[in-house]
Amino acid sequence: MKSSNLFFSFFLLIAVTSCNSKQKVSLIVHHAKIYTADETFSESEAMAVTDGKIIATGTNEIIQKTYTASENIDAKGNTIFPGFIDAHCHFTGYATDMWKCNLVGTTSFDEVVNKIKDYSTHAPMQWIYGRGWDQNDWTVKEFPNKKILDSIYPDRPVFLKRIDGHAALLNQKALDMAGITDTTKIPGGEVEIKNGKLTGILVDNAMHVAEKKVPEIADSLAYKYFLAAQDYCFAAGLTGVHDCGISEHTVDLVKNAQKTGGLKMKIFALLSDDSSYYEKWISSGPLKTERFHVGGFKFYADGALGS
Numbered sequence: 001m002k003s004s005n006l007f008f009s010f011f012l013l014i015a016v017t018s019c020n021s022k023q024k025v026s027l028i029v030h031h032a033k034i035y036t037a038d039e040t041f042s043e044s045e046a047m048a049v050t051d052g053k054i055i056a057t058g059t060n061e062i063i064q065k066t067y068t069a070s071e072n073i074d075a076k077g078n079t080i081f082p083g084f085i086d087a088h089c090h091f092t093g094y095a096t097d098m099w100k101c102n103l104v105g106t107t108s109f110d111e112v113v114n115k116i117k118d119y120s121t122h123a124p125m126q127w128i129y130g131r132g133w134d135q136n137d138w139t140v141k142e143f144p145n146k147k148i149l150d151s152i153y154p155d156r157p158v159f160l161k162r163i164d165g166h167a168a169l170l171n172q173k174a175l176d177m178a179g180i181t182d183t184t185k186i187p188g189g190e191v192e193i194k195n196g197k198l199t200g201i202l203v204d205n206a207m208h209v210a211e212k213k214v215p216e217i218a219d220s221l222a223y224k225y226f227l228a229a230q231d232y233c234f235a236a237g238l239t240g241v242h243d244c245g246i247s248e249h250t251v252d253l254v255k256n257a258q259k260t261g262g263l264k265m266k267i268f269a270l271l272s273d274d275s276s277y278y279e280k281w282i283s284s285g286p287l288k289t290e291r292f293h294v295g296g297f298k299f300y301a302d303g304a305l306g307s
Contacts, residue, residue, distance in 0.1 A: 022065075022066060022067055022068040023048075023066060023067050023068070024050075024067070024068055024069070025048045025049060025050040025055065025067045025068070025069045026049055026050045026051065026052075026069060026070070026071065027048070027049040027050075027069050027071045027072075027073065028046065028047070028048055028049075028063060028064065028067055028068075028069040028071070028072045028073070029046060029047050029049070029072075029073045029075055029080065030045065030046040030060045030063060030064060030072065030073070030074060030075065031045060031046070031060055031074050031075050031076060031077060032044075032045060032046065032047075032075030032077070032078060032079070032080050033045075033075075033077065033078070033079045033080065034046075034047055034057055034079075034080045035079070035080070035081050035082065036057055036082070037081075037082045044057035044058055044059070045058070045059050045060045045063075046058060046059065046060045046062075046063035046064065047063065047080075048063055048066070048067040048069070081237060083237060083238070083239025083240060084236075084237045084238050084239065084240075085238070085239070085240035085241065085242070085266075086233075086238055086240070086241045086242060087242050088242055088244055089241050089242065089243065089244070090243060090244060090245070091229060091233070091241040091243045091265065091267060092222075092226065092229075092243055092246055092250050092253070092254065093243075093246075094229050095222070095225040095226045095228065095229035095230075096217060096221075096222050096225055097131055098225045098228060098229070099124050099129075099217055099221065099225070100129040100130060100131045101115055101116060101119035101123075101128070101129065101130040101131070102115075102130075102131065102132055103115060103130045103131060103132040103133040103160065104131075104132035104133075104134075104163060105132075105137070106132075106133055106134075106137065106138075107137055107138060107139070108138050108139060108140070109133075109135075109138065109140075109144040112130065112133050112144070112160065113148060113149075113152070115130070116128060116130055116149075116158070116160070117152070120153070120156070124217070124221075125215060125217075126156060126157065127156075127157050127158075127159060127174075127214050127215070128153065128156060128157065128158045128159070129159050129160075129161075129214060130158075130159075130160040130161070131160070131161045131163075132161075132162075132163045133160060133161075133162060133163060133169075134162065134163040134164075135162075143167075143169070143192070143199065143201050144169055144200075144201075145194075145199050145200060146169060146170065146171050146172060146175075146198070146199060146200025149169070149171035149200070150171050150172045150173075153171055153173065154172075154173065155173060156173060157170070157171065157173045157174035157177055157213075157214075158170060158171040158173070158174055159174050159210065159211065159214060161207070161211075164304045165304075166203060166204055166207070166304040167201060167202065167203045167204070167207060168201070168202050168207045168210070168211070169200045169201055170200045170202060170210055171200060172198075172200075174210060174213070175198060175200065175210070177210075177213050178209060178210035178212075178213050180198070180202070180206070180209070180210060181198075182196065182197065182198055184206070186205050186206045186209055187205065188204055188205035189202065189203055189204045189205030189206030189207065189208070189209070190202070190203035190204065190206055191206050216249075219253060222253050223253070223256075223257050223260075223262070223263075226253070226254075226257050226262075226263050227257075227262055227263065230263060230264065230265045233265060234265075239265070239266060240265070240266040240267070240268070241265060241266070241267055241268070242267075242268045242269075242270070243267050243268070243269040243270070244269075244270045244298045245270055245271070245272045245273070245298035246269050246270070246271060246272060247271075247272055247274070248271070248277065251269070251271075251287070251294055254267060254269070254292055255289070255292060258289070258291055258292055263291075264291065265291070266291045266292075267291065267292050267293070268293045268295060269292070269293070269294045269295070270294075270295070270296050270297055270298040271294060271296070271297050271298070272297075272298060273297055273298060273299050273300060277297070278297075281294075281297075
């Protein structure tokens with residue numbers, strides 16, 4: 001009887017020692033098809049994760065023998081990719097555009113007008129701002145005219161940006177607030193005139209002059225929309241973005257949002273082509289933190305075919 005107890009104790013000691021020899025991690029994912037994207041594009045069956053970082057990949061047997069975790073996920077043969085990186089996007093712009101009326105996919109200017117009517121009843125500011133229309137998606141593939149907007153909103157500014165961000169349609173109230181007339185000339189931009197009258201279409205720098213009159217949303221709303229945009233990106237597998245052409249104010253917003261812990265997106269950013277930034281940033285050099293890297297400027301050397 002004593003020898004049996006001794007044997008059992010010895011066996012238990014070996015088992016405990018074996019278990020304790022495993023490295024503790026936060027998570028083990030096993031029975032997966034993991035694309036590691038290493039130099040040889042190798043695939044693995046399992047991985048160990050701790051503190052939000054993958055520390056090892058390998059076969060199911062090796063990972064489960066080497067590591068122990070409080071959470072184990074059986075992937076049941078599903079595929080796991082590394083996080084995707086969008087190499088040219090406008091993450092913060094996409095986020096702070098969320099207060100605007102989404103006109104992407106409209107099939108006619110009449111549909112644009114109807115969407116604007118609905119939006120105008122709950123718009124968060126006096127300006128009616130729509131984004132994303134594309135005349136190439138319409139039966140009549142021509143730039144629209146401001147006439148109907150003038151009749152509906154004679155005293156409320158309307159700014160409707162094209163999908164490529166290089167042109168916009170404004171009503172007369174918005175044009176007046178921007179100081180744009182039929183004699184206005186803006187280098188690098190176009191004020192469209194037909195039959196001697198403004199159509200409301202502004203291209204490139206002319207559009208930018210008018211857009212500066214639109215008030216910025218409150219910082220608190222910007223933080224809210226950053227997190228909403230992040231959720232959309234993470235759901236699509238995007239864990240890193242190259243945000244092209246942001247302001248210094250946006251740089252501060254991103255830094256603060258990441259400090260609070262809510263914004264976890266990894267962002268490489270290019271500053272807008274603003275001459276007031278050059279001397280300061282060239283002398284200070286890039287800004288780099290764990291998740292945020294401001295590494296250059298975005299310069300414009302051409303226009304856009306769509307506009």
